[in-house]
Amino acid sequence: MMLAATLALMVTLVLVMVRLVLGPTVFDRLQAGSTIGTVAMLLLAVLSFLNGRPEFLDLAIVYGLLNIIGTIAVLKFFKHGDLSDPGMPSPPER
Amino acid sequence: MMMLDYLVQGLSWFCLISGGLFCIVGGIGLLRMPDLYTRLHASSVIESLGAGLILLGLMLQSGLSLITLKLLVIVALLFIASPTATHAIARVAMLRGLKPVLHDKDAS
Numbered sequence: 001m002m003l004a005a006t007l008a009l010m011v012t013l014v015l016v017m018v019r020l021v022l023g024p025t026v027f028d029r030l031q032a033g034s035t036i037g038t039v040a041m042l043l044l045a046v047l048s049f050l051n052g053r054p055e056f057l058d059l060a061i062v063y064g065l066l067n068i069i070g071t072i073a074v075l076k077f078f079k080h081g082d083l084s085d086p087g088m089p090s091p092p093e094r
Numbered sequence: 095m096m097m098l099d100y101l102v103q104g105l106s107w108f109c110l111i112s113g114g115l116f117c118i119v120g121g122i123g124l125l126r127m128p129d130l131y132t133r134l135h136a137s138s139v140i141e142s143l144g145a146g147l148i149l150l151g152l153m154l155q156s157g158l159s160l161i162t163l164k165l166l167v168i169v170a171l172l173f174i175a176s177p178t179a180t181h182a183i184a185r186v187a188m189l190r191g192l193k194p195v196l197h198d199k200d201a202s
Contacts, residue, residue: 001107005148008114012140015121019133027130027187034179035124035137038172039117042148045168046110049152057164064168068175072182079186 002050009043030074037067106154113147120144129195130187134180141176145169 016039020032041060048056077083116139123136146169153165 005110005114012117012121064171071179
């Protein structure tokens with residue numbers, strides 16, 4: 001059963017990767033990259049059970065944290081064109 | 095006691111298989127949807143329903159231990175982080191002027 005879940009996740013990975021290559025805009029590619037990160041997390045969790053090595057779960061947690069940070073950073077770059085941009089305009093002085 | 099074991103194993107298998115099916119469905123949706131904003135829906139199927147069901151199946155397999163706690167941490171991380179990322183992507187795409195498809199190109 002773990003093997004079936006692994007195969008399903010791998011098929012999903014291939015489908016999402018096709019969208020990553022095809023994607024017309026940068027946001028499509030970014031979304032596909034974020035989804036690939038999620039599927040890779042799930043794959044790590046299932047593989048840890050398949051191999052009987054629960055240390056892989058820690059790797060899955062770290063992968064998820066890096067995934068969200070990377071997605072937000074690339075989004076900020078494409079929104080402002082600069083990673084050190086403060087983002088919001090400062091509130092008016094009164 | 096034996097009966098309960100079989101019940102938990104069956105429930106875990108059901109969760110794993112249906113989670114995998116939902117992941118494949120989300121992947122197909124990600125390929126076939128016409129537009130960025132509809133593709134976001136398809137990928138959130140993977141990130142909420144597929145991931146939730148697969149991790150629930152793994153939790154049922156592992157019993158009550160530290161592994162379950164780690165799986166719970168993964169579930170919490172996914173359910174907080176992936177909607178945030180999806181929302182941010184949709185917002186930035188809207189701000190950059192990417193318009194959603196409002197009509198069917200083949201129909202008209």
